[in-house]
Amino acid sequence: MDHGTSSVSRTVAVLRAMRRLGPGAHSLGAIAAQADLPLATAHRYVQALVTERALTRRGPRGRYALAEAPYVPFEPGREPAKTPTSLGVTAVRNELTALQARTGHIALAYVPLLIGRPLRVHAEQALGGHARSLDAAPRAALEALWRAPLETDASGWVILANLGDHAAGRPQLARIRDQGHAIGPTPLFGHDAIAAPLWRGRTVAGSVSLLVRHAELHDEVVRARLAGAVMDTAARLSGYLTHPGPSTSSAL
Incomplete structure (x- = not known):
């Protein structure tokens, strides 16, 4: 093996x-x-x-x-409060931790907040050894990483591409929907996100993202390997969300 x-x-x-x-x-x-x-x-x-x-x-x-709650390396009040749309599934944190361990990169999960301007909102994370470097990032970048409009980056694009007819007439979103993932810049300078959608049945429920230094994604083999890892994690979590068992039950 x-x-x-x-x-x-x-x-x-x-x-x-x-x-x-x-x-x-x-x-x-x-x-x-x-x-x-x-x-x-x-x-x-x-x-x-x-x-x-x-x-x-x-x-x-x-x-x-x-752990009773995921570690967040920010002062009190800098992380957005959990919204009623929080995934609330223990399996999410477990799978993100496994994804982070497998790839060595920060793994994040987002949920959509579709009241007013549609947002993607941070739900869970696995930081690994990157906690201190993330804490040193500019405050504005961290706030945008935590919460931003769906149009901001790949983490939101994969949600937007699967919301109703948003992809109609928008080739980029249609391509993302067909490929099952998106890659693009993030609010953190020098980092790209590789993201895939989470599903609850036929409804898009959020996204899984991996934050990777832009220079590392020049290698096509690395891009393909990391994209496959993200999509595999998203597929497993979509299974948990669609068919929750007693240990993976959600508040939704």
């Missing part, structure tokens, strides 16, 4: 094990058994997820729990 794919599979296995074990903190042995991994392997992946702040370590006995 490809090493990268194996790493992703083990990361996802640990996250799914945590979800199946339910709320609260769990022992490493219970996590390893539920993930069907050797204890040493489970320990390595659990520690990596603690470093990525997807899991937290609790108590002197080293029990582990899913």
Whole structure:
């Protein structure tokens, strides 16, 4: 098996094990058994997820729990409040964490806010080791990354392209709808987004985006690999949103 794919599979296995074990903190042995991994392997992946702040370590006995909220490296009040359209699905954070681990890039999820001027609004994120660099970005860029009109960037384009007849007479949106993803500049200088739509049944429910330095996307092989990873994640999350189970239930 490809090493990268194996790493992703083990990361996802640990996250799914945590979800199946339910709320609260769990022992490493219970996590390893539920993930069907050797204890040493489970320990390595659990520690990596603690470093990525997807899991937290609790108590002197080293029990582990899913992080109660995604880490946001901004002062209080700088992140937009969650809207009633928030995805509210634990699987979203888990899949974003796996996408970030697989690619090494910031992974984000957005939802549409279609009151007044249509917006794309940040719902969840997996920052990995990029938290400090993102925190150092200009405030205006961060605010636009968090919330902006759908026309702003690829994260909104993939939503707009699948809203009713918005793509009619607009070749760029029609192409995005046909290709299933979009690539374009973001509010963060020097970074592009690779985005794919999220679906709840036949209704577009948001987007998944990967923030990548523009220079890295000059390589066609890299572009194709990262676009495939984003679309795979979007497809899995669309399945969760369309057929939510007890552990992936949404407030919507």
